[in-house]
Amino acid sequence: MTAIIDYDAGNLKSVEKALAYLGEEAVITRDRSQILSADRVILPGVGAFGDAMEKLRLYELDKVVRLVAERNIPLLGICLGLQLLFESSEESEGVSGLGILKGQILRIPDAPGLKIPHMGWNSLDIKPGTRLFDGMKQGEYVYFVHSYYLKAEQEDVVAASVEYGAHIHAAVEWGNVYACQFHPEKSGQTGLEILKNFLRISKADL
Numbered sequence: 477m478t479a480i481i482d483y484d485a486g487n488l489k490s491v492e493k494a495l496a497y498l499g500e501e502a503v504i505t506r507d508r509s510q511i512l513s514a515d516r517v518i519l520p521g522v523g524a525f526g527d528a529m530e531k532l533r534l535y536e537l538d539k540v541v542r543l544v545a546e547r548n549i550p551l552l553g554i555c556l557g558l559q560l561l562f563e564s565s566e567e568s569e570g571v572s573g574l575g576i577l578k579g580q581i582l583r584i585p586d587a588p589g590l591k592i593p594h595m596g597w598n599s600l601d602i603k604p605g606t607r608l609f610d611g612m613k614q615g616e617y618v619y620f621v622h623s624y625y626l627k628a629e630q631e632d633v634v635a636a637s638v639e640y641g642a643h644i645h646a647a648v649e650w651g652n653v654y655a656c657q658f659h660p661e662k663s664g665q666t667g668l669e670i671l672k673n674f675l676r677i678s679k680a681d682l
Contacts, residue, residue, distance in 0.1 A: 478502045478675070479514035481541065483531040485521035485556060487659075494661035498668060500675055506535050515678065517544045520661075521556030522621070525581065526568030528556055538574060545576045545653055550677045553655030558626060558648070561655055567624050577650060578629035582642070584622075590641045593623040598638045598646075598658075606635040606649055608656070610673050616666045618646075618658040626657060652682045 478495055480488055482504045495502040502518075503510065511517055519541060521528055532538040541560075544551050553561045562573050565581035573581075584592050599615040609616075625644040628634055635654075636647040647656045654674060660667035 477514050478516050478518060479511045480504045480518045480520060481511060481537060482506045483521070483528065483535055483537050485523050485528050485531065487520050487522045487555070487661075490659075490661045491518060491520045491554065494668065494671055495675075498672055498675060506537060508536070508540050511537075511540050512543060512547065512549070514549065516550040516552070516674065517541075518552045518554065519557035519560065520554040521560065523556055524567060525556070525559055525565035525573070525624070526571040528560055529568070529571050529573065532560070532574075541574055542576065545651075548652045548679055548682050550652050550674065550679065550682070551654065552674050553653075554661070555622065555657060555659055558655035558657050559624065561648075561653065562626060562628070565624060576653060577633060577648065579633075579645070580627055580629075581624045582627055583624050584641045584644075587641050592641075593621060594625075594640050595621045598640060600636040600638060600646060602636045603634065606647075607677060608635055608647060608649060608654055608670050608673050612666070612669060618656075618660065618663040618666055618670075620646075620658045622657060652677075652679070
């Protein structure tokens with residue numbers, strides 16, 4: 477069973493539907509015991525960094541997500557969920573993220589002809605040997621909607637990147653922690669393959 481963390485951040489149903497399509501039992505929940513007993517956990521989200529951290533703290537889900545990471549339960553952050561796993565964001569100065577991984581969330585710099593938010597399909601530069609992209613070709617296209625991007629402190633956590641006004645760290649893998657800036661649940665067959673790869677990961681593998 478996969479637990480989808482509910483902290484009022486939206487986009488939960490589309491993730492649930494994608495998992496159901498793949499035959500995975502999923503539950504949208506903020507129940508601590510249900511999350512910690514799940515086979516794997518997804519932290520999705522759209523919206524503002526500061527508001528999201530406020531809601532996570534309100535429901536004490538910040539502590540639960542850290543426990544998921546500590547207990548080696550496979551964890552997948554999606555879009556805002558990726559950003560929250562890191563230390564801070566220029567979108568919400570003075571607000572600390574979960575700090576599970578080291579790095580900052582920066583605003584995509586303005587440039588002539590560059591539309592912000594970054595909204596649409598971009599091809600991935602995939603690092604060989606990553607689990608999320610196992611069996612996938614270089615240059616696969618996925619769907620993005622964001623104005624802020626990840627600059628990870630350690631290059632070795634980066635699983636895929638794209639260029640869009642900056643060198644954007646588009647996906648990360650570190651131990652049991654995985655995350656995508658793009659939306660796999662909105663990325664057609666490629667996105668379903670990425671989710672399928674995540675669903676294959678079990679605690680025993682890590």
